[in-house]
Amino acid sequence: MKFDLHVHTYYSDGILSPAELIDLAVKQNLQGIAITDHDTILGLNEAIVYSKKYDNFKVIPGIEFGSVYEDEEVHILGYFIDYNDEELISVTKNLRHDRINRAIKMINNLNRLDIDVTIDDVRKHSGNDYIGRPHIARALIDKGYVGSIEESFEKYLNRGKPGYAERFHLSIEDTISLIKKSGGIAILAHPGLIKNKSIVEYTISKGIQGIECIHSKHTAEDTDYFIKLAKKKNLIVTGGSDYHGDLVRGELIFGKYFINIEEIPEMRGRLYNV
Structure with missing residues (x-):
């Protein structure tokens, strides 16, 4: 099977x-x-x-x-x-809530890099009370800042990169x-x-x-x-x-x-x- x-x-x-x-x-x-x-x-x-x-x-x-x-x-x-x-x-409810707070922090980090992306841009790709880094990556693709999810992570969203924020x-x-x-x-x-x-x-x-x-x-x-x-x-x-x-x-x-x-x-x- x-x-x-x-x-x-x-x-x-x-x-x-x-x-x-x-x-x-x-x-x-x-x-x-x-x-x-x-x-x-x-x-x-x-x-x-x-x-x-x-x-x-x-x-x-x-x-x-x-x-x-x-x-x-x-x-x-x-x-x-x-x-x-x-x-x-x-x-799991607490973890989902913390992910949303982390997403807001990451968006703020990206904004400080003169990247114009908003929480509304990200929510177009998310739902069900959950936001993960791939949702932010897809918003970056929409805005033309990167060409792929992999590039989003490598440039901005991986640990140690300028857009990253820690979560619980x-x-x-x-x-x-x-x-x-x-x-x-x-x-x-x-x-x-x-x-x-x-x-x-x-x-x-x-x-x-x-x-x-x-x-x-x-x-x-x-x-x-x-x-x-x-x-x-x-x-x-x-x-x-x-x-x-x-x-x-x-x-x-x-x-x-x-x-x-x-x-x-x-x-x-x-x-x-x-």
Whole structure:
């Protein structure tokens, strides 16, 4: 059973609605997906209800949290979370609110660089009580300041760049704990993008349960290395596209990066409850 365990909807920084994403997943011959929007669970019930129109297709309720450790962003995925958990609802609401405040700070930083972009320009690309850096990037593209989301991040929006502003992050330990307390499985996202690889070992020491070994931005060497590491540490091997709705270098990556969920007993048995 082919599952893409890392996709985003317009409830965070994706482009597609949950329904559009599920329809596309079926067309791409996937048997299931995990919706892992950043810091929000708002689209999960909608997605799971809509998925019932298809026989033999499953949506795993998920989330993607961002932490910072040793000045690097570390993303942690949670699978099979209870999205009715009161603590999870409260924490994600606060995180979404802080993202909006951070966006305003970043827009002010850009304005000081004589870049004419407003919160209204950004909101044209966002919705559902959420603003992320890709929304600011798309506004910069609209105004002609950059030609791509990648250029936006490289020039202005990455950590250390002139438009960047910090936001509140849960610690790695608190993120893993919150996921587990809500009944979920905690997985380290795209470790190939982490520059300081000792951080990977740190997350393992703090109780991470698996590694996203297969990812659209991993090299073949990355994939091979992290599969071997996961097996050595007796951790779950997962994979996904990290699809946001955009084409990547003119290609649709959705459907090309997946895992056979039948090979993950910790997940396979829980599919019947979603």
